Amino acid sequence: MQADMKALHKMFMSRNVTYQHSHGRPMSCPATAQLLSNTLYHRRFFPFYTFNICAGLDEEGRGAVYTYDAIGSYERTGYSCQGSGKDLMQPVLDNQLKAASPLVLPPRNSVTELPLEQAVDLVKDAFVSAGERDIYTGDNVEILIITKDGIKREELELKRD
Incomplete structure (x- = not known):
């Protein structure tokens, strides 16, 4: 749902900026994955109707793909859609x-x-x-x-x- 996607994106970007100001560096991919999980789980009783994947590079420079269910449970996989x-x-x-x-x-x-x-x-x-x-x-x-x-x-x- 477009409205849920926009709301989640706006909330997520706000928390990302707060993280950058607090820590003085960009959020790592595993930290981003955990933040997305926490954000989705916080809304578990009235979840965002979005289908989420988080992808980036981990601390070792290898590709990292995280896939989610509606309430924030996630796992690191090699690929996802x-x-x-x-x-x-x-x-x-x-x-x-x-x-x-x-x-x-x-x-x-x-x-x-x-x-x-x-x-x-x-x-x-x-x-x-x-x-x-x-x-x-x-x-x-x-x-x-x-x-x-x-x-x-x-x-x-x-x-x-």
């Missing part, structure tokens, strides 16, 4: 990124690492696939690529009709 096209996109991402079994010996990471270009192409393919079958996915996608060098923005048109 939310929204109306989730049911169409998640199986594609699972098929391409998830390891066959967590019981494989010797133990290994449950998420397959991809080079940046392949990861961006996979995201684009997943959105194109969802956009063809889900009318609520929209006409274009804004992709933000977060690296240690900064944030790069790409836009992908899904439909031209």
